[in-house]
Amino acid sequence: MKKFFEDIKKDIKFKSAGPGKKLTEDGSSKPQMVQSSGPAKPRHVTPTEGAQKAGAAALARIDGQPRPLVQTSQDAIRLKVKKELQAEAAALAVSEKEIKTADEGSNGKSPEFLSVKGVYFTCPLTGAILTKSEREVHIKEAIFMRFEEDAVEASIMMIHTFNKDKEKVKAAVHIISKYIENICENPTEEKYRKIKLSNKVFQEKVKPVEGSREFLEAVGFQSIMLDVDGQEETEEFLVLLEHDPEALELMKERRDRLQRGEPVRAQLDRQPQAFRPSPNAMHFELPPEFYNLMAEDLKREQQQKSEVVDKNAMLRTKAMREREQQRERRKYNYALLRVRLPDGNILQGTFLAWEKVSAVFEFVRDSLVDGWQPFELVAPGGHKLREDQELMLNECSLVPAVLLTLSWDAAVQADIVAAGGTGPALLKPELLENILTLN
Template sequence: MKKFFEDMKKDLKFKSAGPGKKLTEDASSKPQVVQSSGPAKPCYAAPTEGAQKAGAAALARIEGQPRPRVQNSQDVIRLQVKRELEAEAAAVAEKEKTTAVEARNTLNQLTFLYCCSQRNYLCNDCHRLSFIASICNLLQGSNVKDLAFLSVTGVYFTCPLTGATLTKSERDVHIKEAIFMRFEEDAVEASIMMVHTFNKDREKVKAAVDIISKYIENICKNPTEEKYRKIKLSNKVFQEKVKTVEGSREFLEAMGFQSIMLDVEGHEESEEFLVLMEHNPESLEVMKESRDRLQRGEPVRAQLDRQPQAFRPSPNAMHFELPSEFYNLTAEELKREQKQKNEVVDKNAMLRTKAMREREEQRERRKYNYTLLRVRLPDGNILQGTFLAWDKVSVLFQFVRDSLVDGWQPFELVAPGGHKLQEDQEVALNECSLVPAVLLMFSWDAAVQADIAAGGGKSPALLKPELLENIQTLS
C-alpha cells in the first residue's frame, strides 16, 4: 500500500513538472531563462499600400512648409517700405476716382459764373474782380480733360427763380435757398412756394390748403367774430393737418397772424395761439386773393437745361459716351445689364409672343432718365441736345425749330430704321425707342425742297449764328 502511494506522488510530480524537468529536481527552484546573444526584435507586419501613400503625402507636406526665420533689421525695413508703397498706391487710386467728380463740379461752377456774367450780375468792378478770382481758383488744380471722352459732361438744370445752371445734386438745395431769399420781396408768394415745393405728399398739401382756406373764409364771412381770428396751435386738426406741412405757418404769418400766449379756461398754464388782428375790408380782399393764390400754387421745379451744342460734320456722330446720370440704374444693376446683353443672342433665338416682346420693351424704356439726341442737318453739321426720356416728340421738334434760322418752315426728322417722326403725335421719346442716345436725320419738307430746287439748289440758312460761333469737333 505504501508503495502504491509513492507511485501516485511520482506520477503527479511527473505530470506537473512539465518538459525538460527532472523528477529528482527540487520543484521550488526557478527555471533558468535562456538569453539570446542579440536584442530581441519585435516582429511587425508590413504596411499596406494605402498607408505607404498616406505617409509619403504627409512627408511631402512637412518638407514643403517654409521654415520660420528670425527677422533682422533689413527685413523690418523692407516690410515698412512695402506698406508705404501699398498705402501710396491706394491714395493714388482714390485720387483718380474723385478726379472726374471734381472736374464736373468745376465745370458746373464755371458755368454758373459764366451765366452770372451774361446776365449782368457783375454790376461793378468789385464784382468783376471777384468773378475773375473765382475762375482762377477753380482752374488751379482742376483736371477737366478727364471728362473729355464723354459726349456730354452731365445733366444740368436751370433754376426758374435765379436762372442759375445747376447739377442734379445742387438743384434742390439751390431752389430752397432761392425761396427763402424770396421772403424779403414777397412773404406770401415765398410761403406758397414753400407749401407746394417742400412737401412731396400732394394729398397732405391739399388737406392743409383746404383747412387754411377754411380759416380765411370764416374770417371773411365773419370779420367781427373774434373766435374765427384765433387758431389754437394745440388743436388736433391743426397739429395733424396743418403743422405737418412745411410752409403753412409761414403763410399764416404772412397773412398777418401773430403768435400770442393766451389763457385758456380750465387750464392753469397759457397756450400759444395764432391771432389775426382786426382787419379793414381792403385787407380782407387781399386775404381772399392770397387764398386763391395758395390754391392755385404749383411746385417750383428746375427746368432741364438742354445744353444745345453744334458740331462740325464728323464720322463719329453715332458714337456716344454717356455719364451715369442718364441711367436709372445703380452700379450693380449696370453690371447685371451688361451680363444680360451677352444673352441677347440666345433670347432672340427663342420664340416669343407679341405680349412678351412688349413687356420687354417697356422694361427697356424705364432704364433711362434722360436721352442725348443728335440731328444731322443737310449741310452735315450736327445739332445736339439733352432731353427727359419721357419728353414728347413735339418737344424735340420745338428744340430743333428754336435752333434754326428759318425754323418756321416745315421739316422732317427721321429716326434710325427710316421711321419718320410726326410733330403732332403725343408720344414720349422712350416710347419711340429714342433712348438713351440716337442720331436723327433732318430733311426739309417736300414743298421746301421744291422751292430750293427752283431757286438753284441753294438751301436756306440752318443753325443760328450763336450756335455756329461755338461749334466744336466730335472726338
C-alpha cells in the same frame, strides 16, 4: 489757491462719510436711520427757466463764449432745413460719385470721351445751371431768399415744393383756405380770427406741412399767448388783428394764390451743342446719370453685354416682347438726341425719356435761323416722326441715344426756289461760334 480747494474737497468728503464709530464695533452692522421731525426735503429741485438761463449765461462767461442768440420759429426751421439739405446733398453726391466711378471702371472711358459731360438743370428762380445733386438744395435756398421780397409768395412755394405728400398738402391748403373764408364771411366774429395751435386739426393737418405757419404769418396772423377758460396757463394762438374791408379782400387774393400754387422744379437744361460733320455721329458714350440704375446694376449690364445671346432664336410671344421693351424703357431717365442737318452739321440736345416727340421739334426749331420753315425728322430705319405725336421718346425707341436726320419740306423749298429765294440758313450763329468736333 490749488491747496485751498483741495482742503475743501477733503472736508466735504469727511463730512459725507457719516457719524463715527468705535473700532470694537461690528463693521457689518447697518447705521441707524435718524427720522427728522421736520418736513422731508426733496432730493432734487428742477431749476426754474430763469435760473437755467442765468446758469447758461454764467457758463458762457466762464468759457469766454458769447451768449446764444434767441431764435425765432422761422430761424429755427430754416436752420434745421439747411442742415438737412446739406446732409441730403452730401449723401446724393457720394451716391452719384459711386455710380460714376463704377461706370467709368466698367467701360474704361474717362469723362473727356463722353458724348455729354452730364445732366444739368436750370433753376427757374435764379437761372443758375445746376447738377442733379445741387438742384434741390439750391431751389430751397432760393425760396428762402424770396421771403425778403414777397413772404406770401415764398411761403406758398414752401408749401408746394418742400412737402412731397401731395394729399397732405391738399388737406392743409383746404384748412387754411377755410380759416380765411370764415374770417371774410364773419369779419366781426372774434373766434374766427384766432387759431389755437394745440387744436387737433391744426396739429394733425396744418402744422406738419412745411410753410403753412409761414403763410399764415405772412397774411397777417401774429403769435400771441392768450388765457384759456378752465386753464391756469396761457396757450399760443395765431391771431389776425386787422379786419378792414381792404385787408379782407387782399386775404382772399392770397388764398387764391395759395390754391393755385405749384411746386418749383428745376428744368432740364438741353445743353445744346453743334458739331461739325463727322463719321462718329452715331457713336455715343453716355454718363451714368442717363441710366436709372445703381452701380451694381451697371456692372451687371456690362456683364450681360459681353455675353453673346441670340434672342431672335427664342420663341417669344407678343406679350413677352412688350414686357421686355417696357423694362428696357425704364432703364433710362434721359435721352441724348443728335440731328444731322442738310449741310452735314450736327445738333445735339438732352431730353427727359418721357418727354413727347413734339419737344424735339421745338428744340430743333429754336436752334435754327429759319425755324419757321416746315421740316421732317427721320429716325434710323427710315421712320418719320410727326410733330403732333403724343408718344413719349422712350415709346418711340429714341432712348438712350439716337441720330435723327432733318430734311426740309420739298414742296415749300420748291416754292422758295421758284420765287428766286435761296436755301434756308441753318444753325443760329451762337451755336456755330462754339461748334466742336466729335471724338
